[in-house]
Amino acid sequence: xxxxxSLAAFCHSIRTGRRxxxxxxxxxxxxxxxxxxxxxxxxxxxxxxxxxxxxLEDLRAFKEEHGHVNVRPRDDNSLDQFxxxxxxxxxxxxxxxxxxxxxxxxxxxxxLGFDWTQSTRTATPFEKRINELRLYKQKHGHVNVxxxxxxSLAxxxxxxxxxxxxxxxxxxxxxxxxxxxxxxxxxxVWPNTSSFGNRTKKAHKExxxxxxxxxxxxxSLADFSFNIRQARKNVGKEGCIDATQDRNxxxxxxxxxxxxxxxxxxxxxxxxxxxxxxKExxxxxxxxxxxxxxLAAFCHxxxxxxxxxxxxxxxxxxxxxxxxxxxxxxxxxxxxxxxxxxxLEDLRAFKEEHGHVNVRPRDDNSLDQFxxxxxxxxxxxxxxxxxxxxxxxxxxxxxLGFDWTQSTRTATPFEKRINELRLYKQKHGHVNVxxxxxxSLAxxxxxxxxxxxxxxxxxxxxxxxxxxxxxxxxxxVWPNTSSFGNRTKKAHKExxxxxxxxxxxxxSLADFSFNIRQARKNVGKEGCIDATQDRNxxxxxxxxxxxxxxxxxxxxxxxxxxxxxxKExxxxPNVTRNxxxSLAAFCHSIRTGRRxxxxxxxx
Numbered sequence: 001x002x003x004x005x006s007l008a009a010f011c012h013s014i015r016t017g018r019r020x021x022x023x024x025x026x027x028x029x030x031x032x033x034x035x036x037x038x039x040x041x042x043x044x045x046x047x048x049x050x051x052x053x054x055x056l057e058d059l060r061a062f063k064e065e066h067g068h069v070n071v072r073p074r075d076d077n078s079l080d081q082f083x084x085x086x087x088x089x090x091x092x093x094x095x096x097x098x099x100x101x102x103x104x105x106x107x108x109x110x111x112l113g114f115d116w117t118q119s120t121r122t123a124t125p126f127e128k129r130i131n132e133l134r135l136y137k138q139k140h141g142h143v144n145v146x147x148x149x150x151x152s153l154a155x156x157x158x159x160x161x162x163x164x165x166x167x168x169x170x171x172x173x174x175x176x177x178x179x180x181x182x183x184x185x186x187x188x189v190w191p192n193t194s195s196f197g198n199r200t201k202k203a204h205k206e207x208x209x210x211x212x213x214x215x216x217x218x219x220s221l222a223d224f225s226f227n228i229r230q231a232r233k234n235v236g237k238e239g240c241i242d243a244t245q246d247r248n249x250x251x252x253x254x255x256x257x258x259x260x261x262x263x264x265x266x267x268x269x270x271x272x273x274x275x276x277x278x279k280e281x282x283x284x285x286x287x288x289x290x291x292x293x294x295l296a297a298f299c300h301x302x303x304x305x306x307x308x309x310x311x312x313x314x315x316x317x318x319x320x321x322x323x324x325x326x327x328x329x330x331x332x333x334x335x336x337x338x339x340x341x342x343x344l345e346d347l348r349a350f351k352e353e354h355g356h357v358n359v360r361p362r363d364d365n366s367l368d369q370f371x372x373x374x375x376x377x378x379x380x381x382x383x384x385x386x387x388x389x390x391x392x393x394x395x396x397x398x399x400l401g402f403d404w405t406q407s408t409r410t411a412t413p414f415e416k417r418i419n420e421l422r423l424y425k426q427k428h429g430h431v432n433v434x435x436x437x438x439x440s441l442a443x444x445x446x447x448x449x450x451x452x453x454x455x456x457x458x459x460x461x462x463x464x465x466x467x468x469x470x471x472x473x474x475x476x477v478w479p480n481t482s483s484f485g486n487r488t489k490k491a492h493k494e495x496x497x498x499x500x501x502x503x504x505x506x507x508s509l510a511d512f513s514f515n516i517r518q519a520r521k522n523v524g525k526e527g528c529i530d531a532t533q534d535r536n537x538x539x540x541x542x543x544x545x546x547x548x549x550x551x552x553x554x555x556x557x558x559x560x561x562x563x564x565x566x567k568e569x570x571x572x573p574n575v576t577r578n579x580x581x582s583l584a585a586f587c588h589s590i591r592t593g594r595r596x597x598x599x600x601x602x603x
Contacts, residue, residue, distance in 0.1 A: 003570060003575075003576050003578060003579035004566070004575050004576050004577070004578060004579010004580035004581075004583065004584065005576055005577025005578035005579055005580065005581040005584060006575070006577055006579065006580035006581025006582040006583045006584045006585060007562075007563075007566055007575020007576060007577075007579045007580030007581075007582075007583035007584045007587065008574070008575045008576020008577040008578060008579055008580070008584035008587075009575070009576070009577040009581055009582075009583075009584025009585040009586075009587065009588050010559075010575050010580070010582070010583040010584035010585050010586035010587025010588055010589070010590075011041075011573065011574045011575040011576070011584055011587035011588065011591075012577075012584060012587060012588040012591070013025070013026055013584070013585055013586060013587045013588010013589040013590060013591050013592055014026055014028065014036065014041075014586070014587040014588060014589065014590035014591030014592070014593070014594070015043055015587070015588070015591035016588055016591040016592045016595060017588070017589060017590050017591030017592030017593040017594045017595050017596065018033070018043055018590075018591045018592075018594035018595050019591065019594075019595045020592060020595030020596050021592070021593065021594045021595035021596040021597040021598075022595065022596030022597070022598055022599055023592060023595060023596035023599055024589065024590075024591065024592020024593040024594060024595050024596035024597070024599060025589045025592050025593065025599070026586065026587075026588065026589025026590035026591060026592050026593035026594075027590070027593035027594075027597055027603040028590045028591065028593045028594025028595075028597070029603060032556065032590055032594075033594060035560050036563070036573065036590075039563060039564065039567050039573045040567070040572070040573070041563075041573045041574075042572065042573075042574060043591075050082075052099070052105060055079070055082050056108055056109075056112075058076075058079055058082075059071075059079070059083075059109075059112055059114070060112060062075070062076065062079065063112055063113070068113070069083075069112050069113060069114050069115070070115060071083050082099075083114075085098060085099050086099055086101060086105075086109070087116060087117075089101045090106070090116060126173070126179065129153070129156050130182050130183075130186070132150075132153055133145075133153065133157075133183075133186055133188075134186060136150070136153065137186055137187070142187065143157070143186050143187060143188050143189075144189065145157050157188075159172065159173050160173060160175070160183065160188070161190065161191050163175050164190055164191055165191055165220060165223055165224065165227075166223060166227070167227050191220075205254060205255075225256075228251070228256075266294070266298075268314075268320060271295070271298050272323055272324070272327070274292075274295055275287075275295070275299075275324075275327055275329070276327065278291075278292070278295065279327060279328070285299070285327060285328060285329050285330060286330065287299050298314075299329075301314050302314050302316060302324070303331055306321070306331060338370075340387070340393060343367070343370050344396055344397070344400075346364075346367050346370075347359075347367070347371075347397075347400055347402070348400060350363070350364065350367065351400055351401070356401070357371075357400050357401060357402050357403070358403060359371050370387075371402075373386060373387050374387055374389060374393075374397070375404060375405075377389045378394070378404060414461075414467065417441070417444050418470050418471070418474070420438075420441055421433075421441065421445075421471075421474055421476075422474060424438070424441065425474055425475070430475065431445070431474050431475060431476050431477070432477065433445050445476075447460065447461050448461060448463070448471065448476070449478065449479050451463050452478055452479055453479055453511055453512065453515075454511060454515070455515050492509060493542060493543075498555070501513050502554065513544075516539070516544075554582070554586070559583065559586050562580075562583050563575070563583070563587075566579075566580070566583065573587075575587055
């Protein structure tokens with residue numbers, strides 16, 4: 001793969017194809033196999049694997065260094081994998097595997113003290129850490145581990161404290177009652193244990209006058225408050241803070257509300273204070289998202305809750321409604337909308353400028369929407385809507401020449417473009433539009449040519465027979481129309497000796513060849529190239545194969561040439577994907593084709 005990724009994939013593919021011909025995508029014929037054999041192609045490859053004797057020496061060296069043979073992945077990943085493999089081989093003696101254990105093998109491993117089970121461990125990782133903390137305390141008299149003393153153990157202590165602050169959450173170390181008890185026995189200092197977080201909460205209350213801590217005010221304290229509230233719902237559950245009577249009493253003394261709530265929920269009273277401050281500054285309570293996104297959302301929620309009291313939302317009591325009414329809160333909001341008289345003036349001004357009142361979105365999006373609304377209102381007179389049309393309204397609009405239907409258009413966008421091309425031809429004598437003359441029309445012509453090159457594909461302008469005929473009548477120059485692409489194909493054949501064009505050699509010509517082949521399958525179908533007798537004759541004269549094939553398929557003969565060139569360079573045809581991805585895929589495909597001939601795409 002390092003030498004040629006694509007060619008390596010090809011080799012893998014043909015090896016697989018020969019082993020499993022029924023599943024292969026590459027069909028391996030006798031001629032193909034013979035051509036590969038003539039190159040000395042190796043049909044069977046094996047990964048390099050150390051012999052058992054060398055592995056035994058590795059284990060012996062490991063024991064001399066560590067005093068045991070309990071190899072872990074971090075010690076030697078390869079040797080650890082070998083140990084797992086031989087344990088598996090002994091557990092399943094009749095099963096085929098990479099290692100065959102004899103009595104001599106087992107005896108030599110026993111002489112090293114090899115552990116065949118390794119099922120019981122003396123301690124779990126957490127228990128090992130507890131033992132390390134115990135030894136640390138014996139040496140230092142405390143468990144406040146510094147990173148400069150023991151980086152790994154200090155990180156463990158930090159993880160424990162983090163898990164305690166976020167107790168009840170998924171992820172991290174799981175703190176069970178037994179684990180907490182074992183740490184308490186060592187005198188482990190928990191975050192805010194001395195007053196169960198009350199010292200920090202007391203300071204917050206003195207500053208803000210309440211205990212509804214938001215994450216913006218203090219992330220750690222907000223998380224602690226959330227975990228305390230969650231503990232009330234999950235009393236006695238492992239992973240939750242143990243809220244004892246003393247702890248609950250100290251929280252109650254502060255006036256802490258232990259009812260679970262959303263983390264970022266702001267109390268109703270504070271929202272009232274924010275609305276008061278907003279009114280003092282702006283003189284009204286019509287809060288917009290640009291001014292205060294959260295306060296605007298609150299206003300939206302309480303309006304929704306009053307309209308839909310049966311649905312879940314903000315609970316509005318009589319006292320809350322009264323406090324909002326006292327502020328002059330507007331329970332119903334209406335979007336600013338121009339009156340009908342002003343819209344009529346806008347239409348009159350539009351007519352003076354353009355000579356009509358057929359407003360389009362690109363002219364005035366708001367006025368166009370008004371026109372659509374009044375047409376809808378007249379079509380459905382009994383239906384409630386934003387506009388109520390009276391006889392006077394209709395008469396004033398009729399006086400402006402307002403089109404109530406606007407259902408029939410003189411031309412579709414394509415037909416308009418044809419008319420523009422016709423006018424262009426009358427002026428210039430051709431339809432080769434330049435961008436500097438008319439950017440929009442030139443872009444239309446480019447889109448038509450692109451659609452022609454990719455005819456039959458989804459997307460872009462749909463070229464029907466009628467549209468093509470209307471463009472032909474104007475003398476529109478299609479891509480490669482003069483010789484139906486044969487001039488370019490002839491040049492390709494002179495250069496390469498064939499007409500199997502790949503996208504790497506020429507994207508446009510490859511797409512044209514693909515579309516011609518597709519046209520054979522869909523004769524007479526709209527959207528496909530019209531392959532006339534003259535066109536077919538010119539293609540046949542070049543030896544063009546009109547049988548549909550995969551776009552990027554390379555002929556088998558060229559693959560053989562590539563393999564020969566590869567062998568001359570590397571001395572073997574075992575192509576890797578890193579060296580040549582495409583050729584490696586071919587090798588894989590023909591190997592699969594030989595193994596699974598009934599499923600293969602390669603014959």
